[in-house]
Amino acid sequence: EPEVTQTPSHQVTQMGQEVILRCVPISNHLYFYWYRQILGQKVEFLVSFYNNEISEKSEIFDDQFSVERPDGSNFTLKIRSTKLEDSAMYFCASTPQGVKKSTDTQYFGPGTRLTVL
Amino acid sequence: TQLLEQSPQFLSIQEGENLTVYCNSSSVFSSLQWYRQEPGEGPVLLVTVVTGGEVKKLKRLTFQFGDARKDSSLHITAAQPGDTGLYLCAGERTGANNLFFGTGTRLTVIP
Numbered sequence: 001e002p003e004v005t006q007t008p009s010h011q012v013t014q015m016g017q018e019v020i021l022r023c024v025p026i027s028n029h030l031y032f033y034w035y036r037q038i039l040g041q042k043v044e045f046l047v048s049f050y051n052n053e054i055s056e057k058s059e060i061f062d063d064q065f066s067v068e069r070p071d072g073s074n075f076t077l078k079i080r081s082t083k084l085e086d087s088a089m090y091f092c093a094s095t096p097q098g099v100k101k102s103t104d105t106q107y108f109g110p111g112t113r114l115t116v117l
Numbered sequence: 118t119q120l121l122e123q124s125p126q127f128l129s130i131q132e133g134e135n136l137t138v139y140c141n142s143s144s145v146f147s148s149l150q151w152y153r154q155e156p157g158e159g160p161v162l163l164v165t166v167v168t169g170g171e172v173k174k175l176k177r178l179t180f181q182f183g184d185a186r187k188d189s190s191l192h193i194t195a196a197q198p199g200d201t202g203l204y205l206c207a208g209e210r211t212g213a214n215n216l217f218f219g220t221g222t223r224l225t226v227i228p
Contacts, residue, residue: 043218108159
């Protein structure tokens, strides 16, 4: 069964450093998402991406964040200058047609645990 | 902010007991999804409910969407240790392209 994959599984970085989290969505999916989950807290939406541009973003997704689909398979989340409070699990998800189709399923990757020291 | 409150936050029961988890909001959602999340993994979809009053069954799990589409419940019959995990509800707003997740219910089923 196709699945969303994410690398690395765990990233440790120093405060102020740039990090790039990578995701490979399911191959025939068109919409891509990033969510984060701070330890002990709920999953929070960051951004959705369709047709090579941001479709929606939350207030969390400020100028320090950016997303890119550099090729036909990868979908990346970049944090330019990490802060301590960026430490969290980051989940990538993809759907065939987008959440606007109510019956569409979001498939989540296993997550990348980001630790900012 | 579309807030989805789940209750209880933690639930510990004996194997064989029944339980209900609630997901409530003051906002209307076009659909509600229930996920289960294992430690260190991403959420895995259990079910999507779309119509107000809709009831869906998945083996021993029964999901209901409130008539006003503001709330949902998950009922587990004869819980088993394998049901242990974090259960998340997530709502989709009409016209939006993302999910709002609930606060989660951590279930522990004791053998």
